[in-house]
Amino acid sequence: MKALLCVEHGPPETLVVREVPTPEPGKGEVRIRVAAAGVNFPDVLIIQNLYQFKPPLPFSPGGEAAGVVDAVGEGVTHLKPGDRVLAMTGTGAFAEYLIAEAAQAVPLPDAMPLDVAAGFTMTYATSHHALKQRANLQPGETLLVLGAAGGVGLAAVELGKVMGARVVAAASSEEKLALCREYGADETINYSTEDLRAGIKRTCGAGPDVIYDPVGDTFAEPAFRSIGWNGRYLVVGFAGGEIPKLPLNLALIKGASIVGVFWGAFTTREAKLHAANMAELIRWLAEGKLHPHMSRRFSLDDGAQAIRWMMDRKAMGKVLVEM
Template sequence: MRAARCTAYGPPEGLEVVTLDDPEPGPGEVLVDVHAAAVNFPDVLLVAGRYQVPAPPPFTPGSEFAGVVAALGPGVAGPAVGTPVAGAVLTGAFAEKAVVPVEGLRAVPDGLDMVHAAAFHVTYATAYHALVTVGAGTAGEWVTVLGAAGGVGSAAVDVGSRLGMRVVAAASGEERLKVARVLGAEAGVDYVREDLKTRVRELTGEGAHLAVDPVGGDHAEAALRGLRRGGRFVTVGYADGRVPRIPLNLVLLKDAVVRGFEIRMLRRYAPEAVAAGDEALARLVRDGMRPLVSRVHPLGEVAAALSDVAGRRTTGKVVIEMGA
């Protein structure tokens, strides 16, 4: 099989596409013929050796994929060979075949092709749980979404607006804000040219009820300052590359709630919430929701795809299609 390989930590340009022996599933594992795999910012961090959970080289990066079950390992009763599945792993998705623990697989929601199925689960589950399970967002509330044209950000705009929340999209530049408006954002703030805190408060009156931040950096504090009293702030990730240092007196004075969210921990400690989120997202897909896929690359262009995501030159999701 062909696979992307990281042989030493560094920039995405160091990745190579090589031929490896086909893997075999062990106990509790499933072999999947991968049709498509999505690029996520943590993939960039893993290749650089900067992710909170390290992957020692050499390894095959890629964490989100869709494909078809090819074989079952010992002790695995299903899903049956030939079943379309989507899955999430720490590494291994940027390859023509992947071995995955059976609990890491999900059914592909009806209506999604393989490219969109690969781009769906991680970002949309992250967005849903950040907004609803952790952020306690409800219809009619104002929600500030940072990085609103990126992978998680665009999903949060999409899910939030479909659930009746009033989304203020925060992004860099008018072109990215146009993307967020198409996805349902009620208002937008260009946080390169405008003061985020001031504009959010002008747009919402008293301030946003909730802020979802997959970016970090300087804009996190501004989004927190743009909350109303008793507002909630959910930190999801740090695509900016800098972990924000929030003055705790702001939390005290606003009576704010600050929570962190990481999808792997939710799967481990709250499986019932994960199942409820999957059902809610499947309903939204049936109603027409689709992830925004802005670029599709063949496996041979995996380094370029990761470089574009690392440089924040993309909107929505970037997908690697194995047969392209």
């Protein structure tokens, strides 16, 4: 089979496309013929050895995919060849075939196309968990989303609206903010042209109740300084580069909470709650409440460019690698 491989750590340009043996599923595993894989920010980090998980070289990046089961290992009873599934594997998805633990492969409803499924879980399930369990977002509250046109950001904008919040989207260009408005944002802040604190003051009155931050870096402190009374600041990621340090007196003054979000750990530590979340998301998708946005599709041969696209801050919503 063909796979995009990280043979040495480095930028996307160091990735290579190679023929490798098609893997065989072991006990409790399934092999999936991949239709499409979602690109996520951890792919940017993992190929540079900057991610918390460090797979041995060589490995294929790509943490989520959808496709059709084509072989099952010993002991697998709930899946069979021909079943359409999505799988979250952390790595290995930028390849024609992917091995997944059977428990990681989730059968798809007929109505869910494979390309939608390939890019749905990481972004929507992270933002749903963040807003629902971590922030306890309530109807009528104001939600500020930073990096709002990115993968998790745009999902947070859309989910915030579904959950009844007033949503303020902050991003770096008018094109990105126009997309956020299409996804329901009530107000926008272009933090390339407007001071972030001034923008928050203009759009959020006494301050946002919840701040969703997948960017970190220089955005975190001004955003946290502007949070409302009893606010919840969601620490989602550091796409901006630096992990910020926050003065804790700001939490005291606002009665505010800094709340960590680690969706991957949540899926195993609170598996039942995660399953209930996924059921709710898939129901909302089927009801037409959610509209996953695919902004670019790359072939497997151009998979490295897909990661470069995200790294260069060009991605809006989801970027896919299609086999």
